[in-house]
Amino acid sequence: MSAFLLLCAGLDVFAGDRFSKGKEPYPFDYEVRIGWGGYPSLDGDMLLDGTSFFGIVDTDMSYDGYYTLSNIYRDYRGRGYLTGIISAEFDLNFRRWFTLTIGAGFSGAWQPLYDAVTGKKTGRNSGFTVSLLPEARFNWLNRDLVRMYSAIGLGLTFSAYDERDYNNMELTLYPAFQFTPVGISVGRKVYGFAEVGMGTQFLGGMVGMGFRF
Amino acid sequence: MKRFCNIFAVLAVVAAASSCLAKKGNSPFRSNYSIMDYSESEMGSIYLFEPVMAVVLARDADVYLALTDEEKENYDTSERFPEGLRHIDANSINIPGLASIYSDGGRFDTPGAEWTVRANPYALTMWNYSYRGSHYYEAYHYGSTTYYPVKVQVKCVSAGKWTVTSRSFDDDAMAFAEDQITVSLDSDTGESSSYTVVSAGRADEDDGLHAECGTSGDGVRLRYSMGTVESPGEESAAVMRVRMLKPYSGKFCVTFYRGNEQVDHCYITYTEDSAEYDVSVD
Secondary structure (H helix, E strand, O other): OHHHHHHHHHHHHHHHHHHOOOOOOOOOOEEEEEEEEEOOHHHHHHHOOOOEOOEOOOOOOOOOOOOOHHHHOOOEEOOEEEOOEEEEEEEEEOOOOEEEEEEEEEEEEEEEEEOOOOOOEEEEEEEEEEEEEEEEEEEEEEOOOEEEEEEEEEEEEEEEEEEHHHOEEEEEEEEEEEEEEEEEEEEOOEEEEEEEEEEOOOEEEEEEEEEEO | OHHHHHHHHHHHHHHHHOOOOOEOOOOOOOOHHHHHHHHHHHHHHHHHHHHHHHHHHHHHHHHHHOOOHHHHHOOOHHHHOOOOOEEEEOOEEEEOOOEEEEOOOOOOOOOOOEEEEEEOHHHEEEEOOHHHOOOEEEEOOOOOOOOOOEEEEEEEEEOOEEEEEEEEEOOEEEEOOOOOEEEEEEEEOOOEEEEEEEEEEEEEOOOOEEEEEEEEEEEEEEEEEEEEEEEOOOOOOEEEEEEEEEEEEEEEEEEEEEOOEEEEEEEEEEOOOOEEEEEOOO
């Protein structure tokens, strides 16, 4: 706890140094934002078997010759659904050009199950991922109403998926990585943002809203 | 300002278009192929092919073990044992990569004799050579790799007739009633031998799933011979001597149950030219 408070104090000192170069400071120290993005490729791959990280390639898990009655008469999986990544961030504006973000993301997934003989729905597999992703954001365009930026982050993701057809609860912890080549925010105190990105959180884009103070 | 709004709009469209794509559903594992495959490869192995191969290999070993020491030294093993032959002890031999045969010290065709065959299950491979218009079961030499063996115990009921008393593979051990699986020798020309299998059995699994199987009528007839196949190679085809087992007559039936309800069936009718499958799933 004391180490965490020391870290916050140190960051605050660093944030206060934003006047040192004599340039006009960024008028807002902090931001909070929420966003929704996709396609969460890795979540799809980890939770819904058969998708590929770099694409929406469907593979059909058909009978592979493993000779048991349980395999033949196992419930089969229907269409897989993802919520997309829902993220919340707290941002610290150290410089006009540099922002440190601390983000948390959530993604849900589910697949209905169907009886192998009757085809009737029997239940569903479901699960989620949560990730903690600090990012360094570099703001290369700062206008009164518009900012454009790039960002890179490294963190951790935890996933839990209940595979009812296999009586298995899959729990996994793995690194999270995200790179945003370009993003834009439009607004002053209240703003909208959109960005394209690639990484373990999502491959594609994210949109959302934020508030600066 | 307008330019930035356009950029924002483009990025927003990219984000919205790329999220929440779903995965297509899977095909059910229950299919025409899986029912057929389980019936012949799983149930057929236990109740048709393994019993006959066990009798074939034991008869081959019996010929050799009955020789005197001097005759064994001068015996040409290439004809009956193209894979080679090694002694385990005075009453047992090993065919490298294929099987070990353990006698009880007596002759295999003596009523009451009980022999054990431990075979490499992956050496007994089902191939359907449709281009030849036939359907047969081959046993290959697979080298010295160790696999979990399948162990079959065979007891002589009367001259030319044997019954399988037990079978085990990995941790799964099965005991059979007298005459539950019988193999009868129909003919032996030296170049080939013919057998009739009469059998019935059942496989039980969790969740109330079970399958029942059996031969119908007079049983299933199979012909054993030693043949050759060409294995295509990069530079030249390799010719391999293989043990061939071909079902040519009779019917083998498998029915599938979930609880007390029959949900599927597979009826295999063997003829000289082919095997016909009547499967409940299209």
